[in-house]
Amino acid sequence: xxxxxxxxxxxxxxxxxxxxxxxxxxxxxxxxxxxxxxxxxxxxxxxxxxxxxxxxxxxxxxxxxxxxxxxxxxxxxxxxxxxxxxxxxxxxxxxxxxxxxxxxxxxxxxxxxxxxxxxxxxxxxxxxxxxxxxxxxxxxxxxxxxxxxxxxxxxxxxxxxxxxxxxxxxxxxxxxxxxxxxxxxxxxxxxxxxxxxxxxxxxxxxxxxxxxxxxxxxxxxxxxxxxxxxxxxxxxxxxxxxxxxxxxxxxxxxxxxxxxxxxxxxxxxxxxxxxxxxxxxxxxxxxxxxxxxxxxxxxxxxxxxxxxxxxxxxxxxxxxxxxxxxxxxxxxxxxxx
Amino acid sequence: xxxxxxxxxxxxxxxxxxxxxxxxxxxxxxxxxxxxxxxxxxxxxxxxxxxxxxxxxxxxxxxxxxxxxxxxxxxxxxxxxxxxxxxxxxxxxxxxxxxxxxxxxxxxxxxxxxxxxxxxxxxxxxxxxxxxxxxxxxxxxxxxxxxxxxxxxxxxxxxxxxxxxxxxxxxxxxxxxxxxxxxxxxxxxxxxxxxxxxxxxxxxxxxxxxxxxxxxxxxxxxxxxxxxxxxxxxxxxxxxxxxxxxxxxxxxxxxxxxxxxxxxxxxxxxxxxxxxxxxxxxxx
Numbered sequence: 001x002x003x004x005x006x007x008x009x010x011x012x013x014x015x016x017x018x019x020x021x022x023x024x025x026x027x028x029x030x031x032x033x034x035x036x037x038x039x040x041x042x043x044x045x046x047x048x049x050x051x052x053x054x055x056x057x058x059x060x061x062x063x064x065x066x067x068x069x070x071x072x073x074x075x076x077x078x079x080x081x082x083x084x085x086x087x088x089x090x091x092x093x094x095x096x097x098x099x100x101x102x103x104x105x106x107x108x109x110x111x112x113x114x115x116x117x118x119x120x121x122x123x124x125x126x127x128x129x130x131x132x133x134x135x136x137x138x139x140x141x142x143x144x145x146x147x148x149x150x151x152x153x154x155x156x157x158x159x160x161x162x163x164x165x166x167x168x169x170x171x172x173x174x175x176x177x178x179x180x181x182x183x184x185x186x187x188x189x190x191x192x193x194x195x196x197x198x199x200x201x202x203x204x205x206x207x208x209x210x211x212x213x214x215x216x217x218x219x220x221x222x223x224x225x226x227x228x229x230x231x232x233x234x235x236x237x238x239x240x241x242x243x244x245x246x247x248x249x250x251x252x253x254x255x256x257x258x259x260x261x262x263x264x265x266x267x268x269x270x271x272x273x274x275x276x277x278x279x280x281x282x283x284x285x286x287x288x289x290x291x292x293x294x295x296x297x298x299x300x301x302x303x304x305x306x307x308x309x310x311x312x313x314x315x316x317x318x319x320x321x322x323x324x325x326x327x328x329x330x331x332x333x334x335x336x337x
Numbered sequence: 338x339x340x341x342x343x344x345x346x347x348x349x350x351x352x353x354x355x356x357x358x359x360x361x362x363x364x365x366x367x368x369x370x371x372x373x374x375x376x377x378x379x380x381x382x383x384x385x386x387x388x389x390x391x392x393x394x395x396x397x398x399x400x401x402x403x404x405x406x407x408x409x410x411x412x413x414x415x416x417x418x419x420x421x422x423x424x425x426x427x428x429x430x431x432x433x434x435x436x437x438x439x440x441x442x443x444x445x446x447x448x449x450x451x452x453x454x455x456x457x458x459x460x461x462x463x464x465x466x467x468x469x470x471x472x473x474x475x476x477x478x479x480x481x482x483x484x485x486x487x488x489x490x491x492x493x494x495x496x497x498x499x500x501x502x503x504x505x506x507x508x509x510x511x512x513x514x515x516x517x518x519x520x521x522x523x524x525x526x527x528x529x530x531x532x533x534x535x536x537x538x539x540x541x542x543x544x545x546x547x548x549x550x551x552x553x554x555x556x557x558x559x560x561x562x563x564x565x566x567x568x569x570x571x572x573x574x575x576x577x578x579x580x581x582x583x584x585x586x587x588x589x590x591x592x593x594x595x596x597x598x599x600x601x602x603x604x605x606x607x608x609x610x611x612x613x614x615x616x617x618x619x620x621x
Contacts, residue, residue: 102364
């Protein structure tokens with residue numbers, strides 16, 4: 001049974017098309033990961049689900065309810081933890097939680113009980129009565145998460161919840177998300193961290209350029225790729241020209257496919273081999289062509305490989321491409337109501 | 338036909354919604370007051386500035402010839418009404434700033450994601466907050482003016498002063514909130530506030546009567562909303578209150594106290610009607 005259904009969502013910000021017909025379904029009770037580089041359309045998707053944005057076209061359903069027609073009913077059922085932590089620096093953590101409770105119309109008794117539970121669960125007792133302006137990034141994120149959970153939502157939406165966090169805060173958040181999912185809360189999480197989605201999600205979609213390019217169970221997506229992943233470095237610091245020559249050589253070898261020059265990692269080469277028996281032959285061919293092997297790593301497929309397979313570039317490459325053309329100030333302005 | 342049970346449920350739902358609406362408005366208003374008590378500098382500055390004006394301007398013209406001002410009023414008493422209105426006006430003009438900062442820092446999104454009974458609660462909270470602050474500041478100015486010997490309007494007069502200020506504050510708060518949603522950022526909002534504030538003061542009867550002004554400025558002052566707030570308050574300070582008596586001798590005719598209040602009421606309603614589509618769009 002699906003809790004969320006998105007159908008052919010299109011959304012533009014002026015000339016920039018953020019979503020280009022994005023469709024996906026999120027089963028009830030799962031921890032669903034949205035993976036993709038910055039600017040892929042993850043935040044826009046989440047903002048549409050939580051009624052902060054309206055799509056130019058397309059449909060959104062929450063448990064069969066048309067979100068675009070009944071946004072008020074949807075808001076009661078979801079908790080949203082935005083990418084930019086939006087706290088009032090003058091209030092204390094507890095005051096902020098009380099405000100949140102009142103915005104969700106909790107009766108004072110229940111509100112105080114939930115606040116006490118969350119303070120304990122997220123280990124916020126030592127600092128919750130200090131002003132939010134004095135909090136570290138990890139403390140702010142935990143408080144924001146507590147705000148999103150205060151009214152016990154059916155769906156918790158988290159936009160890049162662990163960006164820039166210390167390891168302790170990250171592990172507290174990961175543990176809580178696993179616990180919530182075990183208790184039946186549906187969680188929708190966006191991230192551009194591969195390891196986060198691999199570690200947490202039991203279903204996922206990869207978003208690129210405003211579309212879903214792969215969707216399913218992470219292990220299935222990796223297995224569907226077939227073959228083993230190899231990363232080859234002929235020298236510690238190769239140049240593009242040399243890597244291109246190696247690529248041409250590798251493409252002629254039997255049992256080797258999908259050879260790519262990875263610019264983001266110093267022009268190393270990523271490719272797929274049918275099995276590990278191909279590797280000794282590959283070494284011999286490189287030696288005959290007078291190429292050294294500085295490093296050769298061999299692994300099972302990862303989610304980055306799924307992304308690579310679908311887009312022809314690594315997630316890191318995609319990040320670097322976007323980093324050069326993104327205007328964060330403009331995006332912030334667009335996000336303003 | 339509606340069954341009695343359904344009607345009773347509807348009534349109970351309505352009661353619940355009203356109670357939830359009050360809960361959300363009070364919560365947002367409380368937040369603004371907590372901010373004020375922990376950062377009282379704007380409140381203090383808002384009281385200090387008109388007090389300084391009252392003392393300095395009052396002293397500047399203290400030796401003006403008797404009978405120069407209408408009704409033989411002292412300049413301090415004349416100025417008091419102007420500064421009370423100016424204080425309320427300045428405070429209300431800044432009403433949009435907290436909303437603008439909430440927009441910029443994403444806090445507004447927290448409010449918009451919540452299942453508010455009505456998103457107009459966000460506006461109501463701002464109006465309640467800024468009205469309370471303006472009234473507190475104005476009462477402080479009135480007390481100071483009294484201590485300086487510039488008079489006291491009496492109980493009925495005080496009620497008129499508060500009513501007049503309420504009308505002005507509603508109108509200007511509507512304008513400021515409209516700008517807070519229409520303008521792209523706080524820099525632009527502060528620029529507009531900066532440009533509007535003092536010129537509107539000088540182009541009103543706050544500092545001098547219309548008879549002192551050149552013709553064009555007299556016309557400007559006579560259509561300036563601040564003037565319609567200042568003159569009834571000045572009349573309340575001048576003596577026994579009669580709303581039907583003429584309080585403003587404008588180039589286009591004479592205006593009574595009640596007419597001033599009606600103009601301010603119309604202005605408040607017009608501005609709220611004017612910004613409503615913008616608020617509906619931004620808070621949809």
